[in-house]
Amino acid sequence: xxxxxxxxxxxxxxxxxxxxxxxxxxxxxxxxxxxxxxxxxxxxxxxxxxxxxxxxxxxxxxxxxxxxxxxxxxxxxxxxxxxxxxxxxxxxxxxxxxxxxxxxxxxxxxxxxxxxxxxxxxxxxxxxxxxxxxxxxxxxxxxxxxxxxxxxxxxxxxxxxxxxxxxxxxxxxxxxxxxxxxxxxxxxxxxxxxxxxxxxxxxxxxxxxxxxxxxxxxxxxxxxxxxxxxxxxxxxxxxxxxxxxxxxxxxxxxxxxxxxxxxxxxxxxxxxxxxxxxxxxxxxxxxxxxxxxxxxxxxxxxxxxxxxxxxxxxxxxxxxxxxxxxxxxxxxxxxxxxxxxxxxxxxxxxxxxxxxxxxxxxxxxxxxxxxxxxxxxxxxxxxxxxxxxxxxxxxxxxxxxxxxxxxxxxxxxxxxxxxxxxxxxxxxxxxxxxxxxxxxxxxxxxxxxxxxxxxxxxxxxxxxxxxxxxxxxxxxxxxxxxxxxxxxxxxxxxxxxxxxxxxxxxxxxxxxxxxxxxxxxxxxxxxxxxxxxxxxxxxxxxxxxxxxxxxxxxxxx
Amino acid sequence: xxxxxxxxxxxxxxxxxxxxxxxxxxxxxxxxxxxxxxxxxxxxxxxxxxxxxxxxxxxxxxxxxxxxxxxxxxxxxxxxxxxxxxxxxxxxxxxxxxxxxxxxxxxxxxxxxxxxxxxxxxxxxxxxxxxxxxxxxxxxxxxxxxxxxxxxxxxxxxxxxxxxxxxxxxxxxxxxxxxxxxxxxxxxxxxxxxxxxxxxxxxxxxxxxxxxxxxxxxxxxxxxxxxxxxxxxxxxxxxxxxxxxxxxxxxxxxxxxxxxxxxxxxxxxxxxxxxxxxxxxxxxxxxxxxxxxxxxxxxxxxxxxxxxxxxxxxxxxx
Numbered sequence: 001x002x003x004x005x006x007x008x009x010x011x012x013x014x015x016x017x018x019x020x021x022x023x024x025x026x027x028x029x030x031x032x033x034x035x036x037x038x039x040x041x042x043x044x045x046x047x048x049x050x051x052x053x054x055x056x057x058x059x060x061x062x063x064x065x066x067x068x069x070x071x072x073x074x075x076x077x078x079x080x081x082x083x084x085x086x087x088x089x090x091x092x093x094x095x096x097x098x099x100x101x102x103x104x105x106x107x108x109x110x111x112x113x114x115x116x117x118x119x120x121x122x123x124x125x126x127x128x129x130x131x132x133x134x135x136x137x138x139x140x141x142x143x144x145x146x147x148x149x150x151x152x153x154x155x156x157x158x159x160x161x162x163x164x165x166x167x168x169x170x171x172x173x174x175x176x177x178x179x180x181x182x183x184x185x186x187x188x189x190x191x192x193x194x195x196x197x198x199x200x201x202x203x204x205x206x207x208x209x210x211x212x213x214x215x216x217x218x219x220x221x222x223x224x225x226x227x228x229x230x231x232x233x234x235x236x237x238x239x240x241x242x243x244x245x246x247x248x249x250x251x252x253x254x255x256x257x258x259x260x261x262x263x264x265x266x267x268x269x270x271x272x273x274x275x276x277x278x279x280x281x282x283x284x285x286x287x288x289x290x291x292x293x294x295x296x297x298x299x300x301x302x303x304x305x306x307x308x309x310x311x312x313x314x315x316x317x318x319x320x321x322x323x324x325x326x327x328x329x330x331x332x333x334x335x336x337x338x339x340x341x342x343x344x345x346x347x348x349x350x351x352x353x354x355x356x357x358x359x360x361x362x363x364x365x366x367x368x369x370x371x372x373x374x375x376x377x378x379x380x381x382x383x384x385x386x387x388x389x390x391x392x393x394x395x396x397x398x399x400x401x402x403x404x405x406x407x408x409x410x411x412x413x414x415x416x417x418x419x420x421x422x423x424x425x426x427x428x429x430x431x432x433x434x435x436x437x438x439x440x441x442x443x444x445x446x447x448x449x450x451x452x453x454x455x456x457x458x459x460x461x462x463x464x465x466x467x468x469x470x471x472x473x474x475x476x477x478x479x480x481x482x483x484x485x486x487x488x489x490x491x492x493x494x495x496x497x498x499x500x501x502x503x504x505x506x507x508x509x510x511x512x513x514x515x516x517x518x519x520x521x522x523x524x525x526x527x528x529x530x531x532x533x534x535x536x537x538x539x540x541x542x543x544x545x546x547x548x549x550x551x552x553x554x555x556x557x
Numbered sequence: 558x559x560x561x562x563x564x565x566x567x568x569x570x571x572x573x574x575x576x577x578x579x580x581x582x583x584x585x586x587x588x589x590x591x592x593x594x595x596x597x598x599x600x601x602x603x604x605x606x607x608x609x610x611x612x613x614x615x616x617x618x619x620x621x622x623x624x625x626x627x628x629x630x631x632x633x634x635x636x637x638x639x640x641x642x643x644x645x646x647x648x649x650x651x652x653x654x655x656x657x658x659x660x661x662x663x664x665x666x667x668x669x670x671x672x673x674x675x676x677x678x679x680x681x682x683x684x685x686x687x688x689x690x691x692x693x694x695x696x697x698x699x700x701x702x703x704x705x706x707x708x709x710x711x712x713x714x715x716x717x718x719x720x721x722x723x724x725x726x727x728x729x730x731x732x733x734x735x736x737x738x739x740x741x742x743x744x745x746x747x748x749x750x751x752x753x754x755x756x757x758x759x760x761x762x763x764x765x766x767x768x769x770x771x772x773x774x775x776x777x778x779x780x781x782x783x784x785x786x787x788x789x790x791x792x793x794x795x796x797x798x799x800x801x802x803x804x805x806x807x808x809x810x811x812x813x814x815x816x817x818x819x820x821x822x823x824x825x826x827x828x829x830x831x832x833x834x835x836x837x838x839x840x841x842x843x844x845x846x847x848x849x850x851x852x853x854x855x856x857x858x859x860x861x862x863x864x865x866x867x868x869x870x871x872x873x874x875x
Binding site: 228529530535536538541542546549552553554555556557 | 563566567568570571743744767768769770771773777778779859860861862
């Protein structure tokens with residue numbers, strides 16, 4: 001009851017933050033603004049050795065100016081930083097480790113720097129915490145990996161320090177909330193400071209300092225696929241998917257991966273999809289970035305709702321002009337949000353469909369190669385069966401009902417299952433076989449000293465494999481032996497595929513576990529580019545009524 | 558090969574050389590000259606251990622559009638970038654030569670023959686010019702084609718078509734410029750030194766070849782149409798190109814003189830005026846020239862649908 005001189009203090013974090021901001025106060029002027037040339041000094045004032053620091057490194061927009069400045073701090077004072085951030089796609093993110101400023105990394109996606117991550121781990125320059133999914137990492141921001149200092153980016157700030165993150169809101173709200181509500185420090189770089197924002201995405205009192213960056217932040221059009229590059233083989237795969245899966249299960253709530261197969265599917269919706277009578281029955285609710293290849297389907301009235309992880313360069317005006325479909329603010333522009341889109345992706349989708357670099361004979365798949373620590377971003381959250389799901393849709397129920405062995409786990413209790421589909425050509429990029437005895441992920445685990453081989457989608461979550469040979473309905477397999485046989489049957493002339501036994505394959509076809517294009521009634525000769533609703537970027541511009549403004553590199557007129 | 562009717566709707570940009578050649582002439586009139594079964598292939602590539610093609614990447618044929626005999630030359634960009642070597646060059650030369658000889662014979666045998674019954678040559682370009690593996694023979698082939706173009710003057714109109722992936726660059730850019738009429742789609746590109754080579758020689762500040770929007774508004778069909786380098790701008794189907802050829806094929810050969818870029822004192826003077834204008838304007842971008850031609854909103858000009866473009870655009874006159 002009595003208070004004494006050793007009374008426990010409960011505000012050490014905010015006191016520490018106040019002390020640091022006091023040291024930085026001489027750089028921070030009205031509206032929380034500081035000058036670009038003071039950035040390094042300001043970072044030296046607010047960051048201490050060993051701090052946990054987040055540099056907003058999203059899938060798309062990058063706090064690149066602040067990242068460059070962090071590389072210039074006095075490393076005799078600031079070192080051993082623990083970086084916690086979604087992605088490390090820029091060279092400067094890894095320079096921090098080379099320069100001895102950062103020591104430990106917890107992240108979700110490596111992108112172009114994946115090779116350096118692996119190299120630095122083996123050289124002892126980088127201590128890897130863990131490779132996460134986005135949602136996992138976001139969860140840990142609010143648990144045991146809360147940043148002390150976050151360096152974020154936004155399109156605009158006003159004169160009070162409110163931020164507009166707009167089209168590419170992405171991770172910003174999650175990072176800021178975790179940091180600021182744990183008494184941390186948030187510093188923002190913006191492209192411009194204006195009198196009035198279109199809307200406030202992040203309120204000023206969650207921000208400690210703002211700088212107008214000398215140049216706009218770097219952003220990459222990651223989700224633009226040129227229809228001109230879609231091959232006839234991909235069109236065949238897309239036809240198989242539409243007839244054998246989209247029509248078979250009438251899947252309404254879907255995430256499409258980033259590859260050309262799903263672009264082909266998107267471009268076939270208004271043609272082949274319409275012919276199959278799928279409009280209104282499939283693809284009505286999507287979790288997607290604003291893929292330009294979705295424009296023909298949206299314009300043809302296929303899509304009810306799209307929520308976005310991030311934005312996509314060139315799609316700003318188009319999205320703003322379609323507020324019935326996209327999540328736009330009172331100001332009319334999109335607000336993406338990676339955390340919410342991933343939550344929907346994990347719990348509310350009926351199907352995830354995408355590609356991979358390798359699938360092993362058991363059905364485990366990974367994009368990991370022996371010398372790159374890349375991570376998988378959000379794919380594992382969407383490419384799995386969310387065990388916490390309790391609501392019901394027809395396609396989810398049907399996929400679960402087809403599982404012959406559910407009773408061995410939960411008796412007579414019915415349950416649904418998410419469709420998790422991998423669509424691949426049996427020989428993929430660089431003519432490398434996709435179906436392999438052993439994933440390269442095992443070699444990577446050895447090379448980079450990881451506890452587990454990095455697997456993108458585990459075999460027990462995978463329900464369907466689609467190749468040019470046909471579809472393997474793995475959810476209909478009774479055991480691992482049947483699954484392996486079904487995978488062999490569609491694995492073509494890879495080392496896995498040539499082990500297929502014709503009698504076994506015939507039995508699988510009779511049982512409806514494997515279906516060839518002929519079994520499905522898909523005419524291979526129709527798999528040509530004339531079936532695409534748009535055959536080049538120019539066609540997409542026309543479909544959009546001139547609203548889509550493709551980046552220069554995609555223009556060929 | 559798709560059916561002839563389907564070819565008409567097919568994207569010209571995505572069509573291979575033979576599909577373009579077959580689709581450009583009337584159904585059932587196509588006869589290939591020195592085709593793959595004749596196996597005229599490059600002896601130089603064979604010596605170098607490189608793969609050959611039995612047509613050497615150039616399709617030559619004869620067919621008809623209406624009453625007009627049409628000699629077709631069609632280049633295949635997917636074989637060594639459409640480069641022209643000794644054999645392909647000889648096929649081009651002899652196709653034009655055949656057309657001229659056929660013209661002379663027709664006129665001699667039938668003095669009253671109408672313009673639309675006289676032959677034309679159509680060249681569908683998809684090339685970066687000389688095949689470097691056989692450089693001297695390739696260069697010589699270019700000169701010989703130019704020589705045939707001169708011999709065809711005032712007799713056989715030679716019509717250029719450009720709308721394929723590679724575009725028309727290098728030495729063949731000169732050849733195309735020396736023909737009588739040029740038909741392009743907005744996906745076609747025409748130039749001399751290719752964008753990558755300009756960047757390599759003059760630096761990224763001079764010309765950023767990775768900026769495709771810049772490349773196309775400097776070399777693409779819309780720009781060439783404004784500049785007058787391209788006579789007819791058409792939609793991207795084989796049928797649209799065919800229709801343009803059909804309209805040109807019936808014209809008297811004298812009409813083609815007005816469409817030419819070079820070959821008369823007037824044409825040369827016009828080119829010199831264009832050079833003087835460029836020196837005076839010092840344009841930093843193709844759009845500066847579009848404005849000069851009388852187009853107030855050059856940025857919008859790139860993206861508006863082709864029919865609107867053709868209806869609204871002002872072309873440069875010097």
